[in-house]
Amino acid sequence: MTLAFEMKGAIGVFDSGVGGLTVVRTILQAVPNANVVFVADQAHVPYGGRPLYEVAKFAQGISEALIASGAAAVVMACNISTATALSAVVRSNPEHIVLGVIGPGARGAVSATKTGNIGVLATEGTVRTGEYTRCVHSISSDVKVTEVACPLFVPLIESGETGTRQAFTAAAEYLDPILKSGADTVILGCTHYPFLLECLQTVAPSVTFIDPACITALDLRDRLAARNSHEDLSTSNMTIMGNLVTTGDLQVFAAQVSRFIPEIHSRFKLGRGGWMHDKLVLSYDPISTAERQAAVR
Numbered sequence: 001m002t003l004a005f006e007m008k009g010a011i012g013v014f015d016s017g018v019g020g021l022t023v024v025r026t027i028l029q030a031v032p033n034a035n036v037v038f039v040a041d042q043a044h045v046p047y048g049g050r051p052l053y054e055v056a057k058f059a060q061g062i063s064e065a066l067i068a069s070g071a072a073a074v075v076m077a078c079n080i081s082t083a084t085a086l087s088a089v090v091r092s093n094p095e096h097i098v099l100g101v102i103g104p105g106a107r108g109a110v111s112a113t114k115t116g117n118i119g120v121l122a123t124e125g126t127v128r129t130g131e132y133t134r135c136v137h138s139i140s141s142d143v144k145v146t147e148v149a150c151p152l153f154v155p156l157i158e159s160g161e162t163g164t165r166q167a168f169t170a171a172a173e174y175l176d177p178i179l180k181s182g183a184d185t186v187i188l189g190c191t192h193y194p195f196l197l198e199c200l201q202t203v204a205p206s207v208t209f210i211d212p213a214c215i216t217a218l219d220l221r222d223r224l225a226a227r228n229s230h231e232d233l234s235t236s237n238m239t240i241m242g243n244l245v246t247t248g249d250l251q252v253f254a255a256q257v258s259r260f261i262p263e264i265h266s267r268f269k270l271g272r273g274g275w276m277h278d279k280l281v282l283s284y285d286p287i288s289t290a291e292r293q294a295a296v297r
């Protein structure tokens with residue numbers, strides 16, 4: 001059975017995988033009555049080591065599918081998508097709210113740093129674009145920025161290994177050049193990384209970690225409020241069901257969703273969407289209750 005989404009007025013959010021759930025969680029704190037449709041492009045995760053043109057193609061394809069289906073706003077809950085595709089999608093959709101996470105992350109870090117020295121943990125691709133350094137310098141040109149690529153993090157998080165010895169070893173290795181540079185503030189430049197926050201704080205307890213999702217969600221709330229000034233965006237309405245869709249394995253995704261966002265996972269219907277050549281098909285196969293229960297056991 002294939003279902004269509006209830007997309008009218010929805011907030012479309014996407015990432016390569018479960019990282020975007022950190023942004024969904026934060027959006028629902030800022031805009032509790034949002035109807036969120038989240039796409040995890042797990043058919044292509046990880047994005048971080050792929051050629052940048054390929055990531056841009058995926059990000060544009062998902063954004064276009066969300067907008068064509070009636071989404072009022074698109075949030076690129078993915079740093080590398082933001083770095084490679086945000087400006088093109090904003091340009092081609094002037095009527096829509098289209099937001100990325102890098103500008104908000106840069107703003108948060110510049111206002112938090114006391115030493116004028118910032119670190120960025122991100123995927124290889126995001127580091128290659130230099131977008132964080134460019135954004136920080138567009139706000140304050142004398143802030144020092146040290147960007148470090150963390151290729152082991154996304155596979156560790158997607159497989160649920162956030163508290164393991166490998167996670168701590170990788171965190172220590174990636175934070176080392178940043179700590180040596182004297183940074184007091186570190187941007188989590190990949191939406192997967194908030195799931196490693198405890199581990200990162202243990203390794204670097206004196207550092208302020210910035211999750212760009214917080215400012216992105218507030219920007220979204222302000223943009224929606226400016227557009228729908230008559231609607232109350234502040235009241236929590238837990239009866240609204242959002243949709244979480246994967247282009248990958250639905251059973252695996254169902255288990256990840258209940259593990260990573262246990263406090264809100266029952267608010268969402270789950271389903272499998274798919275790519276047809278270069279186009280994302282945004283009707284979806286829902287998971288049955290029995291399949292969902294089996295996945296979380």
Ligand code: DGL
Nearest residue numbers: 016046047048079080191
């Ligand atoms: N979570 C994504 C980001 O913020 C990408 C992770 C990946 O698939 O490499 O960049």
